[in-house]
Amino acid sequence: MIEAAGLTKRYGAKTAVYNLSFQVRPGTVTGFLGPNGSGKSTTMRMILGLDNPTSGRVTIAGHPYRKLPNAPRQVGALLDAKAVHGGRHARNHLLSLAQLSGIPARRVDEVLGVVGLQDVARKRSKGFSLGMGQRLGIAAALLGDPQVLLFDEPVNGLDPEGILWVRNLMKSLAAEGRTVFVSSHLMSEMALTAEHLIVIGRGQLLADMSVREFIAANSAGFARVRTPETEPQQREKLTSALTEAGGQVLPEQDGALRVTGLPLPRISDLAHEADVRLWELSPHQASLEEAYMRLTQGAVDYRSTADQLGGFQEPQAAGMPPGMAPPVPVPGQDQPGWYPPPAPQHGDRPNPYADQAQAQAQAQAQAQAPEHTAMLRTLPAAAAQEQQTAMLRKLPEPQQPQAQPQAQQPQAQPLPPAAAPTESATSDNEDATR
Numbered sequence: 001m002i003e004a005a006g007l008t009k010r011y012g013a014k015t016a017v018y019n020l021s022f023q024v025r026p027g028t029v030t031g032f033l034g035p036n037g038s039g040k041s042t043t044m045r046m047i048l049g050l051d052n053p054t055s056g057r058v059t060i061a062g063h064p065y066r067k068l069p070n071a072p073r074q075v076g077a078l079l080d081a082k083a084v085h086g087g088r089h090a091r092n093h094l095l096s097l098a099q100l101s102g103i104p105a106r107r108v109d110e111v112l113g114v115v116g117l118q119d120v121a122r123k124r125s126k127g128f129s130l131g132m133g134q135r136l137g138i139a140a141a142l143l144g145d146p147q148v149l150l151f152d153e154p155v156n157g158l159d160p161e162g163i164l165w166v167r168n169l170m171k172s173l174a175a176e177g178r179t180v181f182v183s184s185h186l187m188s189e190m191a192l193t194a195e196h197l198i199v200i201g202r203g204q205l206l207a208d209m210s211v212r213e214f215i216a217a218n219s220a221g222f223a224r225v226r227t228p229e230t231e232p233q234q235r236e237k238l239t240s241a242l243t244e245a246g247g248q249v250l251p252e253q254d255g256a257l258r259v260t261g262l263p264l265p266r267i268s269d270l271a272h273e274a275d276v277r278l279w280e281l282s283p284h285q286a287s288l289e290e291a292y293m294r295l296t297q298g299a300v301d302y303r304s305t306a307d308q309l310g311g312f313q314e315p316q317a318a319g320m321p322p323g324m325a326p327p328v329p330v331p332g333q334d335q336p337g338w339y340p341p342p343a344p345q346h347g348d349r350p351n352p353y354a355d356q357a358q359a360q361a362q363a364q365a366q367a368q369a370p371e372h373t374a375m376l377r378t379l380p381a382a383a384a385q386e387q388q389t390a391m392l393r394k395l396p397e398p399q400q401p402q403a404q405p406q407a408q409q410p411q412a413q414p415l416p417p418a419a420a421p422t423e424s425a426t427s428d429n430e431d432a433t434r
């Protein structure tokens, strides 16, 4: 089990991760989602002891990574598949990692077989394709037969067969009772692989719940209705009847109607009463991608200039945590059918850190703005959790330098080798210089 409590990471003026609390449980694949630059890699690096949190803590099986006895046997990770000595044979690369951790050489051949690289084991990895590199990185993560596995974008560069293989591998590792934490931008893949999701935006928790709950909470189901194409007046008649009954009706490109706000039997009855024949009446549930886009639409840092909001960068709001950007207005906001991203959600699992995170927020607030703290104290626990983020945004942090406008923020830097993260891999001083 991985547990984060009030995890915060600042790089100078940039807040990469802010007050993040979650648990990653064994026995399921937990997906880790968020837009570019939202703090996923930073969080994974803190889990692996490659970066120190500015505040808060994260543990694996109750210990910070650096205090875990025989950590490479307990935790395996793929952070950056390119972080390999290209001049080494694949097998030698794995052998050197195995020797560092006291893992027998026969295990190297085992994992080469598991990832399908046995035939190229004696080829230099600099000649590997992106997909072969990913497989080598996964082999390194599996080397210690660990109970806890972290994968940052494991399907990057893999062909469809490779993607299917990774999906099945993740599921089988979880089915063996291991903790599997995997980040990806491929929503269709996540929907098939993960059972549970942790979603972050601008370093903050947006959702912590099952995939099913996530889709239900962040999307509206709708009905698709189709009338005979040869009789357009039937379509108009039905549109009027449905609208009068309180439904919202949108025409689809193929001539069908997308109806929300009315249950299917009611649509059927209304069509019958209006003497309209139906060629289709079907229920539809939004995809994970649609739900994700809806939840994160206000937390995207990097947008194409071709987007409606291209180039829009709001100046740093006074009192925001350093480097935290305010919510960005999104296309379609306040139009019918749009609704704002919900407050952080924790699904059906109580957040065991709610009190702790709240206490931490209160302590921080107390030091800086007693009037806000007083308000926080008077809120019931659940409401306080929902409101603390919004309220903390208003708190001045005079001791911190003002953050750069977003357009000038640094881009994510390449990550160091992570298959066998070591204490000497990085330090916070190095963070600041990278």
Ligand SMILES: Nc1ncnc2c1ncn2[C@@H]1O[C@H](COP(=O)(O)OP(=O)(O)OP(=O)(O)O)[C@@H](O)[C@H]1O
Pocket: 011, 014, 015, 016, 034, 035, 036, 037, 038, 039, 040, 041, 042, 043, 409, 410, 411, 412, 413, 431, 432, 434
């Ligand atoms: N060493 C560093 N120094 C300064 N800023 C950093 C450093 N590492 C990350 N950041 C910043 O922290 C923020 C979070 O970056 P991170 O790489 O964790 O995001 P991410 O969610 O993994 O993004 P992506 O999906 O693009 O990989 C970004 O704004 C990034 O520029």
